[in-house]
Amino acid sequence: MKRTAYAVIGVLILCVMLFPVYWMVNASLQPSGNTLTAGFLPLHPTFAGYKRALDEQGGNLVTSMIIAAGTVVLSLAIATPCAYALSQFRSRWVSIGLLAILISQMIPGIVIANALYTAYERIGLLNSIPGLIVANCSSGIPFAILILRSFMLSLPPSLVEAARVDGAGLFRAFVAIVLPISKNSLITAGLFSFLFSWSDFLFALTLTTKGGVRPVTLGIYQYLGTQVQNWNAVMATAVLSAIPAIVLLVAAQKYIAAGAIGGAVK
Amino acid sequence: MVTLTRTTRTSTAGRARVRGRRGEDLTKVLFVLPAAVAMVALFGYPVVKNLLMSLQDYGLKTFFTGVAPWIGLKNYSTVVTDNLFSDAMLNTALFTVGSIVFQFAIGLGLALFFRNRFPLSGLIRSLLLLPWLLPLIVSSATWRSILEQDSGILNRTLLGLHVIDDPVPWLNSPSVALIAVIGVNIWIGIPFNVTLLYAGLSEIPDELYEAGQLDGATGWRAFCYITWPNLRSVASVLLMLGVVYTIKVLDIILGLTGGGPANATQTLATQSYEKSFVDFRFGQGAALSNILIAISFVFAIFYLRGTRRAPDE
Numbered sequence: 001m002k003r004t005a006y007a008v009i010g011v012l013i014l015c016v017m018l019f020p021v022y023w024m025v026n027a028s029l030q031p032s033g034n035t036l037t038a039g040f041l042p043l044h045p046t047f048a049g050y051k052r053a054l055d056e057q058g059g060n061l062v063t064s065m066i067i068a069a070g071t072v073v074l075s076l077a078i079a080t081p082c083a084y085a086l087s088q089f090r091s092r093w094v095s096i097g098l099l100a101i102l103i104s105q106m107i108p109g110i111v112i113a114n115a116l117y118t119a120y121e122r123i124g125l126l127n128s129i130p131g132l133i134v135a136n137c138s139s140g141i142p143f144a145i146l147i148l149r150s151f152m153l154s155l156p157p158s159l160v161e162a163a164r165v166d167g168a169g170l171f172r173a174f175v176a177i178v179l180p181i182s183k184n185s186l187i188t189a190g191l192f193s194f195l196f197s198w199s200d201f202l203f204a205l206t207l208t209t210k211g212g213v214r215p216v217t218l219g220i221y222q223y224l225g226t227q228v229q230n231w232n233a234v235m236a237t238a239v240l241s242a243i244p245a246i247v248l249l250v251a252a253q254k255y256i257a258a259g260a261i262g263g264a265v266k
Numbered sequence: 267m268v269t270l271t272r273t274t275r276t277s278t279a280g281r282a283r284v285r286g287r288r289g290e291d292l293t294k295v296l297f298v299l300p301a302a303v304a305m306v307a308l309f310g311y312p313v314v315k316n317l318l319m320s321l322q323d324y325g326l327k328t329f330f331t332g333v334a335p336w337i338g339l340k341n342y343s344t345v346v347t348d349n350l351f352s353d354a355m356l357n358t359a360l361f362t363v364g365s366i367v368f369q370f371a372i373g374l375g376l377a378l379f380f381r382n383r384f385p386l387s388g389l390i391r392s393l394l395l396l397p398w399l400l401p402l403i404v405s406s407a408t409w410r411s412i413l414e415q416d417s418g419i420l421n422r423t424l425l426g427l428h429v430i431d432d433p434v435p436w437l438n439s440p441s442v443a444l445i446a447v448i449g450v451n452i453w454i455g456i457p458f459n460v461t462l463l464y465a466g467l468s469e470i471p472d473e474l475y476e477a478g479q480l481d482g483a484t485g486w487r488a489f490c491y492i493t494w495p496n497l498r499s500v501a502s503v504l505l506m507l508g509v510v511y512t513i514k515v516l517d518i519i520l521g522l523t524g525g526g527p528a529n530a531t532q533t534l535a536t537q538s539y540e541k542s543f544v545d546f547r548f549g550q551g552a553a554l555s556n557i558l559i560a561i562s563f564v565f566a567i568f569y570l571r572g573t574r575r576a577p578d579e
Contacts (some may be wrong), residue, residue, distance in 0.1 A: 014390050024408040082301030089294055105307040106562040108514035109521035110538050112554045138308040170293045188409035199401035201517045206543050217403045230412050238404045245399035253392045
């Protein structure tokens with residue numbers, strides 16, 4: 001009895017916390033116009049908002065996708081060997097490296113944007129996809145290092161030593177043994193890097209100055225400036241932009257809490 | 267002769283071993299090098315560049331002429347004596363403290379609630395993470411539609427329930443906008459707090475509570491004498507991270523109010539953004555963000571001194 005009561009309270013808490021998410025979906029299905037007419041249920045759902053969102057923001061969604069995928073590849077390529085080194089090599093540099101990562105978390109994005117803007121302006125990376133990929137790695141790399149390292153700490157050194165006895169170099173042993181075993185944590189780190197980059201707004205806002213390269217977060221921001229009479233299109237774009245978060249939550253549920261904790265505490 | 271050959275042979279072997287070890291060391295360096303370069307380029311360079319920029323008259327002209335004259339601490343004195351500065355400081359403090367206190371308190375309450383074993387508990391906890399995973403600008407857009415003065419669902423509901431007589435201008439009135447923005451930020455931060463505090467609670471062994479029960483420590487007393495002392499290290503990490511992350515929040519404020527109305531939600535972070543990318547006074551923007559870093563550092567030092575442990579433990 002008591003357990004059922006707890007479950008009911010739990011579901012109620014969930015409903016309150018997720019109401020805005022529900023409202024986003026509901027508003028996206030309402031007929032055009034402001035939300036004054038929007039009921040609590042989409043009784044006459046229309047996909048006009050989605051059609052408009054895809055027409056106007058479809059290209060931006062693709063841009064976001066390319067930037068996020070690029071960030072995942074670059075972040076993992078750079079972070080994985082480093083995470084292995086920080087977990088297995090004995091050196092006084094290990095704690096220095098970890099301290100550096102801790103300090104890096106205190107640097108506001110605006111500081112990075114300030115510096116990258118002036119540098120990009122000189123080398124022609126403003127308004128470019130590679131420019132945004134590199135900027136987004138500033139959140140992807142430290143997080144991936146922390147997540148991967150906390151997993152790799154549990155790898156017994158004997159695994160790699162066995163391969164080394166058979167004549168494999170350190171790097172080959174790393175690729176052939178460590179990477180396959182670390183698959184799950186690589187997926188977790190990759191998913192989070194994707195999400196960080198997909199959610200990025202600050203770099204999109206500051207490192208693009210004209211329309212050519214425009215991630216969808218920036219598209220939503222511009223909607224907020226001009227289109228607030230058409231909430232259904234704004235909310236449809238919001239729903240489409242929420243999909244990676246929802247997929248992550250459903251597909252990688254058990255890794256997320258672990259990832260959150262690994263990234264914060266370890 | 268014999269000895270000589272032997273010596274030669276050993277020394278060749280020794281050299282090979284040394285070379286092997288050197289090769290090994292080189293490989294080890296190569297493992298770390300890309301990440302080290304990336305960290306220097308993405309964090310080290312920006313910090314140094316901002317320090318230099320904050321001492322220069324780095325403005326729009328600089329992009330055409332390439333000249334940024336050194337002006338010492340003038341950028342700092344300009345931004346600090348700006349009328350907006352004390353407001354921005356106060357708003358930053360209110361935003362940070364308000365967000366963290368409520369995120370933490372509500373997060374702790376929920377984490378304690380989920381300690382009760384009941385069906386669906388794990389599923390509900392996972393789904394609760396959604397607000398934290400959504401892109402901040404998506405949350406901002408959604409909350410803006412909810413908080414709209416005339417047509418937003420919050421005012422319509424409150425009017426319908428006769429809680430209020432007139433629609434509240436949540437985001438349009440200087441006196442309530444900051445509260446609304448803090449409220450949204452609390453909503454975003456609760457999931458992370460629940461997750462970490464729940465993990466912290468799970469690591470407290472049940473035996474402690476059983477032993478406590480024998481001594482009469484139940485309910486509130488059990489919380490004071492068992493739960494809280496054991497949760498303190500997780501809580502301190504969480505609060506430190508909370509300060510460091512909240513103090514630099516930009517997306518939510520820009521998405522909800524853009525720093526308005528009448529600068530009521532302007533913080534150091536939004537000010538820094540405006541100076542650099544709206545007014546193109548990069549030197550002043552850099553000065554403001556350096557002040558932001560300095561404040562973060564003070565908190566981090568307090569934290570590190572308080573816990574007195576290496577970051578990898």
